[in-house]
Amino acid sequence: MTSLALEYKVSRPTIYKVLKLARIKLLKPQTSTNNRFKQAKYGIKRLAKVEKSIQDKLKRQAKRYNKSYFGEMVHVDTKRLPLLKGQSTNSPREYLFVAVDDYSCELYAAILPDKTAFGAAQFLVEQVIEPCPYQIDVIYSDNGTEFKGTTQHEFVKVCYDNHINQKFTKVGRPQTNGKA
Numbered sequence: 001m002t003s004l005a006l007e008y009k010v011s012r013p014t015i016y017k018v019l020k021l022a023r024i025k026l027l028k029p030q031t032s033t034n035n036r037f038k039q040a041k042y043g044i045k046r047l048a049k050v051e052k053s054i055q056d057k058l059k060r061q062a063k064r065y066n067k068s069y070f071g072e073m074v075h076v077d078t079k080r081l082p083l084l085k086g087q088s089t090n091s092p093r094e095y096l097f098v099a100v101d102d103y104s105c106e107l108y109a110a111i112l113p114d115k116t117a118f119g120a121a122q123f124l125v126e127q128v129i130e131p132c133p134y135q136i137d138v139i140y141s142d143n144g145t146e147f148k149g150t151t152q153h154e155f156v157k158v159c160y161d162n163h164i165n166q167k168f169t170k171v172g173r174p175q176t177n178g179k180a
Helices: 002-008 012-023 032-060 117-129 154-161
Strands: 074-080 095-101 107-112 138-141 165-168
Touching (some): 074 117, 095 117
């Protein structure tokens, strides 16, 4: 073994490795080409994983929808208005209540002094239901206390009395926020 190692200018462990491969009849060339094939094979597997993750991400994205008639879904939300010039920080803040019809993008808005269930119910009756020429099927809102509650809740009562179903966004999922 030593003479072969000296003759071919390789180490003795290399000679032993070649002889071992010869005994098990695995004398194919051990070059970097094999490594390239292995890397290509791994790359294809990796590509498949990447494509699968992209498809999963697309499935998780918010699903688009189109409503087919007026009043099928109305999005409702509130926003606390900022202080205007000349207003002090002690002055009471006002709230903007907005309702948008999903099909026609018709907008209803009002500024109210507080963000309570009573204020939301008042907005729904006076600014949305009365002037609206069509029946509203669903009100879609966030999980705010002004919109969600028990059967004694003012906003829930108004929805029930007018045969309007309520739907809410998923908590912690801004992708499902409505149009308002």
